[in-house]
Amino acid sequence: MANASDIITYIGVPLAVLGVLPVFYTFTNSLFTLQNIKRSLRRCGLEATTRGSYMGGVIEVSLPRYSITPLDRTEAEYWTQGTRQSILKGGTWTMFNWNQLITGQSMQRIQYSSDLKIPQAEVDLEELFDFLLDRGAVPDTKGIHMLRVSGLWTPTGTCLMLSPDSSQTALRISTPDDSDGVLSMALQWKPEWNKRDRSFLPPGWMRLEFQAKTGKEENSNLDDYARSVEPEDTSSHEVRDDGEKAEAAVSKGYISDLPAYVPPPTALRFHLSSLPAHPYVQIKHLTYEHQHIPLGPAQEPLHALINAASPWLAPLCLTLSLSYPCPTSFLNLPTFLYALSSSSSIPCGVLVMANLLSSNDAPEWETIYPADRQMHEHHERFMASQHALARERILPEAQRQQVQKLRVQEELSAMSRRAARNQRERMERAEKREREALGSQKMDADLVLNAALRMLQSEGSISVLELDEANAGENDACQSAVEQLLVGIYKASSGIDLPENEWALDVCEMLNRWRDWSSRGGMNKEDLRLVVDDTKAFCWAAVAIGLVTRVCEKEKADGGGLLGDVRECLRVWKKVRLG
Numbered sequence: 255m256a257n258a259s260d261i262i263t264y265i266g267v268p269l270a271v272l273g274v275l276p277v278f279y280t281f282t283n284s285l286f287t288l289q290n291i292k293r294s295l296r297r298c299g300l301e302a303t304t305r306g307s308y309m310g311g312v313i314e315v316s317l318p319r320y321s322i323t324p325l326d327r328t329e330a331e332y333w334t335q336g337t338r339q340s341i342l343k344g345g346t347w348t349m350f351n352w353n354q355l356i357t358g359q360s361m362q363r364i365q366y367s368s369d370l371k372i373p374q375a376e377v378d379l380e381e382l383f384d385f386l387l388d389r390g391a392v393p394d395t396k397g398i399h400m401l402r403v404s405g406l407w408t409p410t411g412t413c414l415m416l417s418p419d420s421s422q423t424a425l426r427i428s429t430p431d432d433s434d435g436v437l438s439m440a441l442q443w444k445p446e447w448n449k450r451d452r453s454f455l456p457p458g459w460m461r462l463e464f465q466a467k468t469g470k471e472e473n474s475n476l477d478d479y480a481r482s483v484e485p486e487d488t489s490s491h492e493v494r495d496d497g498e499k500a501e502a503a504v505s506k507g508y509i510s511d512l513p514a515y516v517p518p519p520t521a522l523r524f525h526l527s528s529l530p531a532h533p534y535v536q537i538k539h540l541t542y543e544h545q546h547i548p549l550g551p552a553q554e555p556l557h558a559l560i561n562a563a564s565p566w567l568a569p570l571c572l573t574l575s576l577s578y579p580c581p582t583s584f585l586n587l588p589t590f591l592y593a594l595s596s597s598s599s600i601p602c603g604v605l606v607m608a609n610l611l612s613s614n615d616a617p618e619w620e621t622i623y624p625a626d627r628q629m630h631e632h633h634e635r636f637m638a639s640q641h642a643l644a645r646e647r648i649l650p651e652a653q654r655q656q657v658q659k660l661r662v663q664e665e666l667s668a669m670s671r672r673a674a675r676n677q678r679e680r681m682e683r684a685e686k687r688e689r690e691a692l693g694s695q696k697m698d699a700d701l702v703l704n705a706a707l708r709m710l711q712s713e714g715s716i717s718v719l720e721l722d723e724a725n726a727g728e729n730d731a732c733q734s735a736v737e738q739l740l741v742g743i744y745k746a747s748s749g750i751d752l753p754e755n756e757w758a759l760d761v762c763e764m765l766n767r768w769r770d771w772s773s774r775g776g777m778n779k780e781d782l783r784l785v786v787d788d789t790k791a792f793c794w795a796a797v798a799i800g801l802v803t804r805v806c807e808k809e810k811a812d813g814g815g816l817l818g819d820v821r822e823c824l825r826v827w828k829k830v831r832l833g
Contacts, residue, residue: 287313291370294342315362319373322352322832324385327452333389335445344431344833345372346441350385360432371431374438374833380584380824382439382832383415384457386425389443390418390450392580395816401427402819405826406437414439418447428833437830453546458583460571461523461543462741517544522744526572526583534588535568564747566762567740570798574736576805581817584824587805590769595806597772598699598799603691604782608789610705611697619694620687639665688779703800706793707731713790732804735797760788764795 291304291313304315325332331351340348352375360373387393397413408427415425424447428440455461519542528535542549569591575582603619605611642661646654710716716735742758745751767784771777777785785792808815 287364287366291315291364294370297338297341312363312365315364315370317360317362317373318356319358319360320352320375321355321357322347322375322377323355324381325351325353327388327456333448333451335443335448340372343371344374346428347375347377347832348372349441349443372833374432374831376436376829377832379437379827379830382425382830383584383820383824386415387457388450388454390447391415391424392418392420393816393820395819397426398816398819398823401437402822402826406430406435408437417444418449431833437827439830439832441832455523455582458527458585459523459525460575460582461521461546462737462744463521464519464741517549519549520544521546523548524571526568526575526585528585534565535572535585537568537571564743564759564762566765566798567743567747570736570740570743570802573798573802573805574733574740576809576817577733577801581820584817584820586821587802587809591802592806594769594772594799595699595803598702598803599696600702600796601691601694601777602697603687603694604777604785605697605702605705607687607691607782608786608792610709610789610793611701616697617695620690621683623683688782692777692779692782699800699803702796703732703803706796706800707735709789709793710735710797715790715794732797732801735794736801739794739798757791757794760791761794761798764788764791765798768795768799 295301301318304313327333334351336348336351338348339345354375357376362369362371364370383393392415394413394416397415400412401408401414410427410429412427413423413425414427416422417424422444423442426440426442428438430436430438521543523541523543524537525539526535527538569588572583572585572587573591576587601619602611602616606613606616606619646657646661649657707716716731716738739758739761742755743762746755746758764784767781771781809818
């Protein structure tokens with residue numbers, strides 16, 4: 255018969271061992287989980303404080319929370335992906351290299367290594383958009399509009415940015431894990447999408463291409479340039495070697511390393527910016543380029559000189575950048591441009607008097623005078639003269655001479671009165687025609703733009719391949735003409751080839767007059783005479799105002815479209831969480 259000791263030995267001990275096994279399992283599992291967590295953190299290059307409750311099976315991980323900003327685009331790491339990309343949840347921001355600043359700590363209590371999450375990084379939404387656009391990402395119109403409308407309630411997975419080939423998602427809305435009411439986003443990027451470099455323009459920047467000079471002018475410029483850099487005791491062979499080295503340096507992007515060789519600039523890049531309290535757009539960071547390779551910044555006083563000499567250059571540059579399907583800038587147009595767009599139509603009579611529109615294509619606007627009145631008066635004078643001559647023939651010689659002398663005097667006096675009357679009538683008709691032209695029916699802005707483009711094309715000022723009524727004033731032709739105008743304004747403002755580009759200053763003066771008559775509600779006689787006398791400057795101004803009108807209409811339609819949605823999102827969401 256079994257006694258108490260046997261029961262304890264054969265039953266109690268096994269039961270005690272079974273009761274301790276879960277504790278051993280929890281302890282062992284906690285050790286392995288802690289090791290897996292540390293290994294994952296080392297692989298991702300993250301430093302964290304870990305503490306484990308081995309008996310309870312809970313691991314505490316304290317991870318730093320970062321605030322990130324993009325690197326400077328001149329750094330090589332800006333164009334490459336992160337060397338230690340995290341495979342953990344919430345670590346999509348590690349795909350790129352950033353400037354990182356620790357802003358706090360995030361404590362996580364987990365039981366399994368798969369539950370580990372990297373804290374979402376805080377980033378400025380405008381800087382994030384600019385960075386992805388600079389890398390070649392394409393905004394998703396529907397996704398950004400959904401974000402504007404729904405805000406925090408935007409469905410998870412909504413695409414905001416597409417890959418450069420628009421085939422996959424690059425930026426999307428993610429689950430709001432520990433985001434504290436802040437919008438959460440996630441990144442996705444592949445190495446084959448890295449096709450851009452620093453030679454491409456970043457968002458908010460523009461490039462104006464200088465027209466290449468050909469023929470004798472180009473050869474003369476090259477000879478003058480060669481003489482300016484040629485040493486006195488240098489053979490032709492050495493000069494040729496230096497030229498070959500220079501060309502090789504240009505192809506590799508090392509122009510700054512050759513102080514003896516500075517190729518002529520072929521383009522100008524600059525940044526458009528505006529202060530919150532400043533109503534106008536300004537040009538900053540002027541940089542000359544040769545074949546899209548920076549030669550070096552322009553002198554700093556030149557910025558202020560250009561902004562002061564031509565207040566139209568920066569606003570028109572911003573208008574041109576906003577006219578593209580994918581805008582390169584998110585700045586707002588100055589308010590006076592919206593006022594100009596509302597007064598972009600011109601009376602049809604003004605266009606007819608400036609020979610920009612045929613009378614047959616314009617509505618009836620002027621008084622038509624009978625053309626046979628002068629013929630009738632001339633016939634009456636002729637018949638009266640014939641009757642007077644017939645009467646003089648039957649008179650005696652002495653009386654005939656006296657009557658003939660009085661008749662000639664009367665004809666001369668009548669001719670003088672008739673000339674004064676005709677002159678007075680011509681002046682009255684000209685003044686009446688001007689009044690009728692100013693009060694005539696206003697033509698559509700597209701028709702004015704189309705007429706101006708045709709006039710400039712006929713004079714050889716611009717090259718427009720095709721214009722018809724269906725595509726009157728197409729953006730491509732208008733943008734090309736405005737870009738040519740901006741180059742002329744820049745050169746004239748900075749004193750480069752001033753005689754050749756003086757016409758650009760006349761265009762700026764015409765734009766100022768256009769702004770004046772739009773502010774007072776219409777044109778006056780002085781404005782009309784200026785348009786008729788300087789039709790070319792008016793055509794250039796009409797092209798610029800036409801582009802402004804198109805951009806303003808696009809912004810007013812559907813709340814501004816993509817550009818309006820992006821501006822509203824940037825206004826509402828200053829900071830977002832990227833994870």
